[in-house]
Amino acid sequence: MRKIQMVDLKGQYNAIKDIVNPDIQEIIDNASFINGPKVHEFQKNLETYLDVKHVIPCANGTDALQIAMMGLGLKPGDEVITADFTFAATVEVIALLQLTPVLVDVNPNDFNINIEAIKKAITPKTKAIVPVHLFGQVANMEAIMELAEAHNLYVIEDNAQAIGADYTYSNGKKAKAGTIGHVGSTSFFPSKNLGCYGDGGAIFTNDDDLAHIIRGIVNHGMYERYHHDVVGVNSRLDSIQAAVLNAKLPHLDAYNKARQAAAMKYDAAFKNHENIEIPFRKSNDCEGNCATCDCHVFHQYTLKLNNVDRDGLVKFLNAHDIPCGVYYPIPLHNQKAYADERYNEADFPVTNDLVKTVISLPMHTELDDEQIEFITSKVLEYING
Ligand SMILES: *Cc1c(COP(=O)(O)O)cnc(C)c1O
Numbered sequence: 280m281r282k283i284q285m286v287d288l289k290g291q292y293n294a295i296k297d298i299v300n301p302d303i304q305e306i307i308d309n310a311s312f313i314n315g316p317k318v319h320e321f322q323k324n325l326e327t328y329l330d331v332k333h334v335i336p337c338a339n340g341t342d343a344l345q346i347a348m349m350g351l352g353l354k355p356g357d358e359v360i361t362a363d364f365t366f367a368a369t370v371e372v373i374a375l376l377q378l379t380p381v382l383v384d385v386n387p388n389d390f391n392i393n394i395e396a397i398k399k400a401i402t403p404k405t406k407a408i409v410p411v412h413l414f415g416q417v418a419n420m421e422a423i424m425e426l427a428e429a430h431n432l433y434v435i436e437d438n439a440q441a442i443g444a445d446y447t448y449s450n451g452k453k454a455k456a457g458t459i460g461h462v463g464s465t466s467f468f469p470s471k472n473l474g475c476y477g478d479g480g481a482i483f484t485n486d487d488d489l490a491h492i493i494r495g496i497v498n499h500g501m502y503e504r505y506h507h508d509v510v511g512v513n514s515r516l517d518s519i520q521a522a523v524l525n526a527k528l529p530h531l532d533a534y535n536k537a538r539q540a541a542a543m544k545y546d547a548a549f550k551n552h553e554n555i556e557i558p559f560r561k562s563n564d565c566e567g568n569c570a571t572c573d574c575h576v577f578h579q580y581t582l583k584l585n586n587v588d589r590d591g592l593v594k595f596l597n598a599h600d601i602p603c604g605v606y607y608p609i610p611l612h613n614q615k616a617y618a619d620e621r622y623n624e625a626d627f628p629v630t631n632d633l634v635k636t637v638i639s640l641p642m643h644t645e646l647d648d649e650q651i652e653f654i655t656s657k658v659l660e661y662i663n664g
Contacts, residue, residue, distance in 0.1 A: 280649050283641055285602040286470040290645035291534070295526045302522040315518030321525040325481065328528060331458040333490035335482045336516035337497050340439040340466020343480040345372035346514060347435050347462040348407070350482075350493040353378050357406035361437075362392040363610050364630040365411040369437050370611050379404070382612045384627045388559040390581070390637075391418035393629070397426060407433040412441035412456050414606075414639075415472065415538070415578040416561060420446055420459045427460075434460030438483075440578035442473045443535045447574065457483050462493075467516075467524055470643075472538070472578055473531050475520040537644040538577040539569030541651060545580055545640060548655035554662050556583040579606055579639040587662050589638055595661045601654055604639040 292299070306315055318336055325334045337343050353359065355377035361369050363382040373380040383396035392410050408427055410418035420436075427434045438457030442465050445453050457463030465471075467479030484490050492509070495502045500511030516524075527534075542558065546567060549555045557567075558581060565572030584592070589605070596603050610630040612622045624631065640654055 280653060281647070283601055283650050283654065284643070285604060285641050286643045287645040288469060288474070288643070291527070291530075295530070298526045299523055302526065303519050306518045306522060312518050313515060315521070317518045317521040317525055318516055321516075321521040321528070322481075324525060324528055328531070329455045329458050329483060331455070331463075331483045332485045332487065333483065335484075335490060335493050335497060336521065337480045337482060337514040338516065339478040339514075340437075340464060340468060340471075340480040341368040341372060342497075342512065342514040343464035343466065343482045344369060344409070344435065344437060345375065346493055346496050346512065347464050347482050348372060348376055348378065349496050349510075349512075350462065350489055351407065351433050351435070353406055353433075356404065358402060358404040359407045359409060360392075360397055360400050360405060361409040362411050362413070363612050363627055364390055364607060364633055365413060365437070365611065366439070366607065367611060367614065367617075368439075369409055369411055370617050373409070374617065378406075380617060381405070382610075382617070382622065382627075384629050385413075385633070387629050387632075389416050389418075389561060390414065390633060391416065392423075394419055394422045394426070396626070397423070401426070401430055401432075405430065405432055407435055409435045409437055410460070411437040411439075412444065414558070414581050415441045415444060415576040416558075416574065417441055417444050417446040417456045421448055424459065433462070436460040436463035438463045439466035439468075439471060441576055442471065443531045443573070444576040445573040458485065461486060462489060467520065472535060472576055473524065473527060475523045475527075477517075477520055479516045479520045479524065480514075481516070534644045535573065535576040536569075537646075538580075538642060539573075539575070541642060541646045542575070542577045542580050543567070543569055544648070544651045545655060548651075548659065549582065552659075552662070554585050554587050556585065558582070577642055579604070580642040581606065581637050581639045582658075583633065584636050584638060584662075587636075589636055592638060592658065592661050596654075596657060599657050601657055602641060605634075605637065606639050608634055610634055
């Protein structure tokens with residue numbers, strides 16, 4: 280059996296090597312490292328794929344979130360509501376911009392931001408909601424957009440984990456994750472569903488004026504050379520990364536299908552086990568059948584365990600050379616940097632439980648049946664004792 284990795288990017292690379300290598304060589308030969316034609320080409324291709332008017336590439340997913348918030352003109356003291364159960368980047372940029380992060384609890388089934396908790400957290404100072412499409416599944420965007428409209432709030436989708444996922448509205452209409460809110464952001468970190476060979480990110484919007492503002496912000500606040508109209512940043516996707524992404528984008532749906540196929544094999548081994556909750560699927564019509572539905576693109580395959588020594592299982596799997604992860608082990612409201620006396624433990628029952636009970640298994644496009652069989656058998660061996 281091949282060595283099991285949490286993320287295995289070699290197979291993907293081998294399949295696109297003949298396109299990627301000459302493209303990278305050409306960039307080096309032409310020394311078109313920054314703002315080369317590949318960046319523009321990738322931007323246009325991603326706009327078409329996502330069916331969104333504007334993609335603004337930038338240096339990473341954390342910058343993308345920060346720039347989105349800067350573009351919306353959020354000001355120090357404005358309150359921004361986001362999920363307590365996510366990667367720290369989301370809350371980090373809120374704090375960096377001297378906005379006030381307001382962390383709220385998530386749903387016990389899909390682990391995404393909880394609508395009732397958002398409602399409770401809205402105050403006259405609230406200016407934005409940042410849903411995170413955690414582990415590859417889109418948050419309840421329809422309810423979030425309704426709340427935002429009623430309270431005049433912006434919605435910034437942190438789509439670092441769900442690129443390519445479909446969101447289905449109650450009337451059956453579909454939209455790609457990240458294109459539903461006023462602005463969306465993503466990351467092209469190598470292990471993400473669409474990853475480059477270094478750092479990269481992008482911002483999406485259908486709003487022409489916001490797109491214009493953001494294009495200036497990513498480039499030192501310049502709209503005309505050496506005229507700095509607003510305070511900006513330096514955040515670029517470089518040409519080599521754009522060439523990699525451009526080669527990978529036509530395969531993104533197949534990559535996500537490979538993740539879904541692996542997820543369904545995991546599901547088959549774990550479903551109906553009293554100690555294991557398999558990942559929830561949002562869409563009513565798919566009922567976990569990822570062959571017919573793209574509602575979950577499995578950035579992570581995350582189980583919730585009941586009455587299992589989770590940390591014992593992690594050690595057991597690691598001892599059998601099976602890597603696994605705990606995303607995330609500490610609620611953001613308990614992190615030193617973001618703790619605040621405003622928070623009350625009783626408001627975070629779900630996050631406080633998830634940090635102790637979730638485990639993410641290896642998930643990538645190169646998992647084979649032998650590996651999945653080995654992983655599932657070892658998980659069950661530990662849990663069944
Ligand atoms: C990866 C990630 C980010 C940050 O992306 P970087 O490119 O690493 O800066 C932000 N939010 C979430 C939810 C992520 O998973």
